[in-house]
Amino acid sequence: MKKVKLFTHTDLDGVGCAIVCNHLLNNVEVEYCDYHNIDQKVLEFINNNRFKEYDLILVTDISVNKDLAEKINEIQSTSKWVLIDHHATAKWLNIYKWANVNDYYIKSPCEENLKTSATSMVYDHLIKFQNNACEELSEFVEKVRRYDTWEWSTKYNDTHAKKLNDLLYIIGRENFIKRFSTNPSIYFSDHELHILEIEKFKIKEYISTKEKQLRTLQVLDYCAGVVFADTYQSELGNELAQKNPNLDFIIIIDPGSLKVSYRGVKEKIDLGKDIAAKFGGGGHPRAAGSQINQRVIDSVLKLILN
Structure with a gap:
């Protein structure tokens, strides 16, 4: 059984990466990072030689600085690193074979290009090695992509995708991950719909203030x-x-x-x-x-x- 380490961002897209990994991989250890501490956390992980304990190390929805990228590149031959991000400001990392940064899916000339999310990129990366593609998980991935790229508002008017993000912040990250790692269905329970309706009113009042x-x-x-x-x-x-x-x-x-x-x-x-x-x-x-x-x-x- 492979042992996997995941460094990921704290927002819905970063959490979505963790949920996808929980479904498609086993034995995943997740560490949540923000822009101010990602480099420090990964550097400590390397300096303490903890990277040698893992078969796969993923960095998703967030990037590392140049010095750290060089350090990862030096040890890449002794461990399996993969960085997946979709922020255009991190495209310089594509000079490294272990990094994949892309803000658009390039389709055929007759089709419209789609904006990427880290969750959708992680899903596409991992599903290639799986024989158990899950329709419910792919629907969850698409909702996260729509919310994170803001296409839920600008293109699809998909309020369901927005409610997914609302639910994350209402019930908290641990409960959200437990819920969608156990059941990736995007359809909300009666209880979830009730608390989302309450939250909608609170948001309206907050914005007014x-x-x-x-x-x-x-x-x-x-x-x-x-x-x-x-x-x-x-x-x-x-x-x-x-x-x-x-x-x-x-x-x-x-x-x-x-x-x-x-x-x-x-x-x-x-x-x-x-x-x-x-x-x-x-x-x-x-x-x-x-x-x-x-x-x-x-x-x-x-x-x-x-």
Whole structure:
């Protein structure tokens, strides 16, 4: 029996990778990481020689820095590493044979290209070695892809995909993983539907309150809206961006977790490359994130506090 180590992101897409691995692999040990600690956790894993205990080491929905990539490359011959990501800011990692970073599925000329998610890429990677493809699992994977790429809103109007993300944050990561690792069906139970309806009301009230706290600042030559919020960042950012077309994007600061989220609806700005990357983070054109660091403090927080 293969022993597998998985380093993955903390959001729905990262959790989706863990659920897919639980279904298609055995003996998976999962460690959840964010942008500020992924390099440290993987480096400690290597320096302590723990990588020698595993037959397969996966890094999903998050990337490593150049120094760490070189270190992984040096030991690749003695262990099996695979990095799978879909953030365009991490495409430079494709110089390594063990890395696969791709933000689109390239289809035939007559078909529309689809945006990737890490969950869908992990599923495609692992299903090649399986003889027990599960229709319910593939449906779950597609819902995660739609939510993470925001196609649930821009293309499909698939509120079910959004509710999947809501359920994750209502019942917590452990319960969510247990539920979908045991039963990958995307159809909600009566109890799940009930708590989702309650959550819908709470989100509406929360956004209404935060909308009154929105402030406008010049950040990196852009006109941004800034608000402090510790929950519902995606819903809040999208709603504020749509209601304020005069703003280039929305910055959501969560002091408790030391995270900054960037949300927008304008095509002229790639929030992952143009904004988050300049603050040490990354992400997608419409949704990105970084940690609160000195540059964020100098560029954003001081302006707010003043």
